[in-house]
Amino acid sequence: IAGITQAPTSQILAAGRRMTLRCTQDMRHNAMYWYRQDLGLGLRLIHYSNTAGTTGKGEVPDGYSVSRANTDDFPLTLASAVPSQTSVYFCASSDSAGDGADTQYFGPGTRLTVL
Amino acid sequence: GQNIDQPTEMTATEGAIVQINCTYQTSGFNGLFWYQQHAGEAPTFLSYNVLDGLEEKGRFSSFLSRSKGYSYLLLKELQMKDSASYLCAVRDSDYKLSFGAGTTVTVRA
Numbered sequence: 001i002a003g004i005t006q007a008p009t010s011q012i013l014a015a016g017r018r019m020t021l022r023c024t025q026d027m028r029h030n031a032m033y034w035y036r037q038d039l040g041l042g043l044r045l046i047h048y049s050n051t052a053g054t055t056g057k058g059e060v061p062d063g064y065s066v067s068r069a070n071t072d073d074f075p076l077t078l079a080s081a082v083p084s085q086t087s088v089y090f091c092a093s094s095d096s097a098g099d100g101a102d103t104q105y106f107g108p109g110t111r112l113t114v115l
Numbered sequence: 116g117q118n119i120d121q122p123t124e125m126t127a128t129e130g131a132i133v134q135i136n137c138t139y140q141t142s143g144f145n146g147l148f149w150y151q152q153h154a155g156e157a158p159t160f161l162s163y164n165v166l167d168g169l170e171e172k173g174r175f176s177s178f179l180s181r182s183k184g185y186s187y188l189l190l191k192e193l194q195m196k197d198s199a200s201y202l203c204a205v206r207d208s209d210y211k212l213s214f215g216a217g218t219t220v221t222v223r224a
Contacts, residue, residue, distance in 0.1 A: 035214075042119075042202065042216040043158070058211065090157060103148075104212065106157035 003027065004107035006091050012113045013081050021076045021110050023091030031094045032074040033104065034058075034066060036087040043090065049074055050096075081114045088112075117141050117213035121203050126221045127193055135188045135201050135218045143208025149177050149188045150202040152217065158202055162188065190220070198222045 004025045013019050025032065030051045035043040035058075045058030049068040063085060065077045074093075078085055091107040118140040127133040139147070146165040150158035164170055164179035164186060176189040190197055200217040207213065 033212075040216055043204075043212075043214040045211060045213075048211065059213075102210075103160045103163070106159070108157050 004091055004093055004105060006089075006107040006110050008110060009108070010111040010113075012115065013078075015082055015114055016080050019078045019081055019112070021078075021089055021091075021112070023074045023076070023107060024072050025074075025091075025093045025105075025107075026072065027093060027095075027105070028071060029093035029105075030071070030096050032068065033092040033094075034064070034074070034076045035090045035092065036060065036085075037090060037109075038087050046076065046089075081112075083114045086112060086114045117205050117207060119203055119205055119213060119215035121201075121215040121218045123216070124219045124221070126223060129193055129195060129222055129224050131193050133190045133193060133220060135190070135203075135220070137186045137188070137203035137215060139184050139186070139203070139205045139215075141184070141205055141207060144181060145206040145208055145210060147177075147179055147186050148204040148206065148212065149175075149186075150204060150214075152200045152202060154199070161201075193222050195222050195224070 007022045033048045034046040037043050044060050047066040049055045052071045089110045092104040094102050094104045121137045149161040152158040162177035169178045174191045179186045200219045202217045203215040204212045
């Protein structure tokens with residue numbers, strides 16, 4: 001593994017189903033993030049974690065939950081998917097949630113379609 | 116929260132220069148980032164500004180004016196591979212990034 005991986009690459013899901021998007025990083029970054037990207041709206045933060053064991057809500061958290069049991073993994077769960085959650089989901093990580101040129105590195109994305 | 120504006124699309128000729136403007140209104144400012152995103156791929160980091168002025172990195176430069184809430188990304192000697200979306204992102208006082216909708220740049224031969 002090098003960098004950030006996400007799984008699955010793409011998924012078609014029936015409305016009402018539960019779905020977990022996986023994200024793993026091997027850079028030992030403290031902070032991790034989940035974004036969704038929709039045409040015309042750009043990237044919007046769903047949830048974040050500044051360090052293992054802590055999580056926080058972003059701009060659009062409703063309908064999503066996260067956990068951060070360890071440094072490397074940050075899964076995103078849709079408890080009961082709805083069509084408005086059709087989007088491309090990007091996981092990102094950064095060395096810290098602090099200042100400086102602390103760059104966020106993005107995973108390859110998961111394309112989710114909810115029917 | 117943040118309000119970030121950038122043009123939707125720009126077109127330029129190979130070898131030319133293009134300037135992508137970004138204006139923002141913020142409740143707290145802690146740096147401005149530019150990312151490049153090719154179609155179907157993840158965003159990748161291009162530049163970071165936290166102080167006023169110009170940061171140059173090869174063919175790409177980024178400028179920031181905090182008093183005006185304004186930044187631009189300058190792409191020089193355009194190449195076909197520069198066709199992509201360019202995302203302006205502002206980091207707030209909570210160290211969270213807010214992204215603009217992105218500017219799609221098309222480079223023509």
